[in-house]
Amino acid sequence: MNRLKQTVAAVMAGVMILSQPSFLSGSVLANETKPLIENVTTDKAMYNPGDHVEIRIDLENKTRNDFTGTVEINATHLEQQVGSTIEQSFSLANNEEDRIIVNWEAPSTDFKGYLIEVDIKDSSNNLIDSDTVGVDVSSSWTKFPRYGYVWDFTEDVDAAQRIEKLKDYHINALQYYDWKYRHHKPIPDDNREFWLDWTGREIHADSIRRYISEAQNNNMVNMAYNMAYAAVSGYEDDGVKQDWALYYSDNNLSGEGHFKFKMMDETPTGITHLYFFDMSNPEWQEYIFAEINNMFDSFEFDGWHSDTVGEWGEMQTADGRTLYVKDTYTEFLNNAKEAIGDKYLVFNPVGAQGIENVNISKVDVLYTEMWPWDRDRDGELYDSYYSLKKAIERAREESGGKSLVIPAYMSYDYGEANPGSPFNASAVLLTGASVYAAGGSRIELGDNGNMLSNEYFPAQHLYMTEELEQRMTKQYDFIVAYQNLLRDGQTETNNRIEVIDFENTPYGDPNTVWTYGKKDGDYEIIQMINLLGVSKNDWRANEGQKDTPEKITNFDLKYYYSDEINSVWLASPDKDGGRSEQLSFTKSRDEYGKYISITVPSLEYWNLIYMSSDDPIATSKAELNQLVERFIESGDLNGPLVKQLTNSFKQAEHHLEKGSIQQAIKFLEDYVSHLSRKSNERNVSQEAKQPLMEIIEALISYLKAEEEELTIPAEIFNGGFERGDLRGWDITGSNVGVDHNDVYNGNYKAYFWSNRPYEQKIEQDLSRMENGSYTVTAMVKQNTGTPTLSRMELTGFGGEAVYIDIPHGNEYVKISGTVEVTNGQINIAFYQTAEGSVNLQIDDVVIVKN
Incomplete structure (x- = not known):
């Protein structure tokens, strides 16, 4: 109540x-023409808690008249305004340009994202123009990495301009690609100020230092790139011993002799191959870690980006020991982290081969270069939108919450065959949405605002159109503003989602709306990506083609929720500058459980819907009275009314x-x-x-x-497990499932099973029940092995817990328990502990009011 x-x-x-007058007069701009605001940016890529944030508003008066008005700044964190409105008056002659700078103090809470809303109103308080920009308040880049790159280290490169462009995308870390002298020796022995890299490109030490300085001024991290275990020709003269080398084993059909990788047929330096060494060899580790620390002594890099060429099968060391390179990752990386101290460590297990060993290591940020022909541990190709999501989710789980950065090179073959062509915007935006919605990140944007289409970063084959640049700006603003809903402890749910009149699936299938649910301690979340009219779900779009999704408007959505929902919000990088829009909803219940119905205003590429048990404005009586008094004093409408x-x-x-x-x-x-x-x-x-x-x-x-x-009728959702899954039930433990073998009734039953010691439990909460006496029954069968404990539990109803033991036997038996509900709710659970090779079968769980 x-x-x-x-x-x-x-x-x-x-x-x-x-x-307010601006609302009643219609404040939403009816066209895309920007009469005043050219751009809104900030002075840094990321801010520490409590920092002063400089908001830069670039203006050009296109109203055809002299203009006098006010710029209003409001900061929001998700659906809530943060602090008070900042106002600043200004005048601008027709066609005049100017920059307004407004200072905003970042809150003291660490690791939060904000959306800064900029509104320009005329002297009559009418909204004339509006824009937004994201602000990341985080003391470290590792929680919400936004990785970019630089590669041009020529003498006259404009480092400041290139860093400025990446800062406006909120890139908070830079990979310095092929800046080094050699992979096995990043810094020349003579500490010269100029050298040629392996391809013959000019590298100027002063240019590297200018990049680092500019990046530091913009609060970006600088990561030095080279191979973890590779050397180029001449390595023995630099102290690398052949005894450390890796060789193709006799069982490896991909090559023979020293494990090597051909980069080019010929180069000005004569360097054409990488030669690989045993990452588990202590002497190789000692050598390469010393070279990396020498690099830190020479340049103010913040960390080491360590690369590989992936898994190539069974290898052999000089002394005859066989190994797979991926199995050496964890030990190598933990030793590397210890060797470089407080510097950051990033590592690339190419193709996600061996990523499981990186996920459990001490790297600061997860990173893996994706190729569509590689396969995950389930044997599935990394070729679809869903495969990217699956990799991101698995990495988060195995690493304890880290956000995976994915280089996924768009339209690779098309770019090589058609250099100078534009990227397909739909391809880029859909891959980005797939990664960011899942809680990951991408490395795609580089110096001078370029976008990657190739693993050799200087190969700038394709370019972004002006429209794609604008959309990418808003996409990066969005992932900053909503980072606390995208990759801040969210876990995936199996809650049912129905898009009325359109097919939707949780797997990113072509010609569907891709929907799935997530949840954290405060919100339930729906991710919605539009694949309607998109004939292929290949993220790479290798031939440069991708259908544009069919935008849909005012469509209905049903969401079967877990916790109480009292407010619903929608945000999208594709509309309203990413602002959150509150949506109305209704509640109901059907055979699948409790749900809310929402009318979604539109879906172009990607929508984020988030729901809370909090009311939209939980105003106390005193606050209400204050609002009313201020409203009356303002003279709006009519005081007596x-x-x-x-x-x-x-x-x-x-x-x-x-x-x-x-x-x-x-x-x-x-x-x-x-x-x-x-x-x-x-x-x-x-x-x-x-x-x-x-x-x-x-x-x-x-x-x-x-x-x-x-009050609603007490009914167990999916009590007969005829959904073919455990939807509606919360699960503790593994090896719990649903199948169609030996069922009591219908087509499915639930089961517990493991040949190892286990504790397993399924449970379901019912609420809003009418108080009174209820009986819960179930058909159960426990006929294999002897469990330590096996029972049905009835708790949470306002009285002492009721436990019903499940007997051992060869036939299904009916068990029941009766309780007196006094608080409108009950928890129904089935629980079993065993030493192993023990089963339990459950079917037809029913609750009846007596």
């Missing part, structure tokens, strides 16, 4: 928001406190009737009263829906 009272207060606060409205709300609140929703509804209905009868009350027109009447009517509908849902 307290939540209903909060809703009344929230609606009253909403009245005040809706009553607002007082009358407030009195009506207070009467409704009074009845809610007494537990009478019906009386609250009656008072509000009487007030609407009163307003509709009075065509002109206290000089207030019917037109002015109409928005208020609509708000109250919406509140009445809400209260009626709540009244209907105060």
Whole structure:
């Protein structure tokens, strides 16, 4: 009932928001022409808690008139405003350009993302132009990595300009690609200021230092790139011993002799091959770690980006020991991290081969170069949107929450065959959405604002169109602003999602809406990626082609929720600058469980819908009164009318406190009737009263829906497991599932099984029940092995727990337990512990009110 009272207060606060002149006059811009704002950026890529954030608003007056107005700055964290509105007046002559700088103090909380909303209003308070920019307040780049790259180290390179472009994408770490002298010796012995890399490209030490300095000024991390275990010709003269080498084993058909990789047929330096060495060899480790630390002594790099060429099968050391390179990753990386101290470590297990060994190592950031012909541990190709998501989710789980960075080179063959062509925007945006929605990140943007299409970073084959650049800017603003919903402890759920009138699946299939759910401690989340009209789900778009998704509008969505939901928000990089939009919803229940119905305004590429148990504005009575007083003093609408409205709300609140929703509804209905009868009350027109009447009517509908849902019939969702899965049940332990063997009734039953010691449990919460006596029954069969403990548990109903032991036997038996529900809820669980080779079968779980 307290939540209903909060809703009344929230609606009253909403009245005040809706009553502002900018809303009533229609503040949404009807076209894409930007009459004033050219760009909104910040002075750094990332900020420490409490830093001063410099918001830069570049203006050009295209209104065809001289302009005088106000710029308003509002910061939001997800759906909540942070701090007060910042206002600054300005004037701009027709066609004049200017930059307004507004300072905002970052909050003291670490690892948070914000959206800065910039509105320009004229002297009559009408909204004329608007834009947004993301702000990342994080003390380290490792939690929310946004990796970029640089590769041009010629003498006259404009490092400042290139860093500035990447800063505007909020890139917070840079990979310095092929900056080094040699892979096995990054710094020349004579510490010269100029050298040629292996391809003959000019490398100037001063250019590297200028990049590093500019990046540090913009709060970016600098990562030095080279191979973890490779050397080039002449390595023995530099102290690398042949005894450390890796050789193809007799069982390896991919080559013979020294394990090597051909880079080019010929180069100006004569260097054409990489030669590989045993990463588990202590002497190789000692050698390469010393070279890396010498690199840190020579340049102010912040970390080491260590590369490989992937897994090539069984290898052999000089003394005849066989190994797979991927099996050496964990030990090598842990030793490397210890050797480089407080410097960051990133490592690339190419093709995600051996990524499981990197995930459990001490690397600071996960990174893997994806190729569509490689396979994951389940034997599935890394060729689809879903395969990227799967890799990101698995890496997060195995690493304890780290966000995987993926180099996924778009339209590779097309770029090599058609240099100078543009990227396909749909291909880029869909791959980005697939990675970011799953909680990962990409390395794709480099110096001078270029985008990768090739693993050799200087090969700039394709370019971004102006439209794609603008969309990428908004996509990066979005992943910053909503980083706490994308990759901050979220776990995937199996909650049912239905897109009405359109096919949707959780697997990213072509010609569907790709939907899946996530959850954290505060929100339930729906990720929605549009593949309607997209005929292929290949992320690479190797031939440079990708269908543009068919944009859909005003479509209905059903979401079967876990926890109570009281507010729903939508945000997208494709609309409104990424601002969160609150959505209305209704609640209901069917054979699949409790759900909410939402009308989604639009879906172009990617929508993020997030839901909370909190009311949108949990306003206390004192805060409500203050809002009302300020509203009346502002002179908007009419003071007496607002007082009358407030009195009506207070009467409704009074009845809610007494537990009478019906009386609250009656008072509000009487007030609407009163307003509709009075065509002109206290000089207030019917037109002015109409928005208020609509708000109250919406509140009445809400209260009626709540009244209907105060109690619902007690029913176990998926109690017969006829869904073919365990949806509706929470699972503890592994080796719990559903199959169609030896069922009691229908087509499916649930089972526990393991040949090792285990503790397994499935459970389901029922709520909003009418209090009273209930009996829970189930058909069970435990006929293999002897468990330590096997039982049904009934708890959480307001009384002492009821335990029903499950007997051992060769036939299904019916077990039952009766409880007295006093708090409208119950937890039903099946639990078993065993030393191994023990089963349990469960079917037809039913609850009946006595």
